[in-house]
Amino acid sequence: MSQPAKTSRNAAAEPAETTAGARAAAQRLKMRRELAAAAMELFASKGYEATTVDEIAATAGVARRTFFRHFRSKEEAIFPDHDDTLIRAEAVLNAAPAHEHPLDTVCRGIKEVMKMYAASPAVSVERYRLTREVPTLREREIASVARYERLFTRYLLAHFDEHDHHDGNDDPLLAEVAASAVVTAHNHVLRRWLRAGGEGDVEAQLDHAFAIVRKTFGTGIGAGRTLDGGAVSVAPAASATAQGEVLVTVARTDAPLDEVMRTIEEALKNK
Structure with a gap:
């Protein structure tokens, strides 16, 4: 009792x-x-x-x-929010749904960084000016950016066997390069926004940059990987088969639209 x-x-x-x-x-x-x-x-x-x-x-x-x-x-006092933002970004990764492509998860995670800057545009613009003028502050900012990149690289590598370097398996390489690409795309958009005085739709610009990263890396990284961590058979982003008067197309949800359309056109040509 x-x-x-x-x-x-x-x-x-x-x-x-x-x-x-x-x-x-x-x-x-x-x-x-x-x-x-x-x-x-x-x-x-x-x-x-x-x-x-x-x-x-x-x-x-x-x-x-x-x-x-x-x-x-x-x-260090010039960057008061990076520690908390890193925690929030990691929380996004940890709470990612099982069906979500890991590259999409990383893109959502780094948006927490942009939210931090966009929350106080005037402060962010002034901080950018200072970091451009003071080498010590610029080095501190570079170190902060490196922490995000390490976080995202670890996340992507966790979805693949980084020790599995047999011929034909480029996942470990793609994971590291993709993580760097996401961070670079984010920083490119951020710098452009800061140089414009914090004006403009920075979220739309960021989504456009991420679409380019997904198109470049999304169709290769983790292609065909099973959700339970089992054996991987690398699958194409899209495939199409002509059966009489019917064309059947199968595509991964992260496949770029232009690649799906190209696959359909090729199938129609060979019909």
């Missing part, structure tokens, strides 16, 4: 703990953003080299030790 009561208390405690954790995370992010805003204000007015951590902390209205609880250096 006592066990159900104990279970009930634990069940009641879990939501409270979850709420407390979420509140603490929100407060942490709020402070990081305030410190970042103070840093950017000082970098813009005094210059990066002339700005000290003590000045950043004072401008944000906190003690020096508070600054170092959130950032290890003043250049």
Whole structure:
């Protein structure tokens, strides 16, 4: 009789703990953003080299030790959201439906990065200006981008046997190249948007760039792979067979439309 009561208390405690954790995370992010805003204000007015951590902390209205609880250096303070964005991107990968092509999942994951920049266009544009002018900040940004690329590469490689390098299996190579291509496409669109002052439909531009990546890599990576991790028989993106007066076409859901149409045209020619 006592066990159900104990279970009930634990069940009641879990939501409270979850709420407390979420509140603490929100407060942490709020402070990081305030410190970042103070840093950017000082970098813009005094210059990066002339700005000290003590000045950043004072401008944000906190003690020096508070600054170092959130950032290890003043250049790190310019990018307060990358850690949380990386977590959100990883959550997208972890929650991906089994039927979704892994390349599509990665494209959805990196959209979390674009959302971070698009949430505060003016801040993002100013940060871009600073990173262009200060080599140390630019190196910090490059390091942050590399973390996303490693995350997406690991995800794609997890769908394939990276040690399986027999002839005819290009999945490991395609996984690494595709991950780099997704990140490069994202960064290309992001830079163009930032140079335009944060104006324009950046999501539409990103979708267009991803469509190009999918067209280039989507028909090869993981072709024919079974969902249960079994043996793979590489299948074409689309196939068509003429049977009397009927043309039967079979295509993967990620196959580009132009390839499907080309397959149909070839089948009609050979009919």
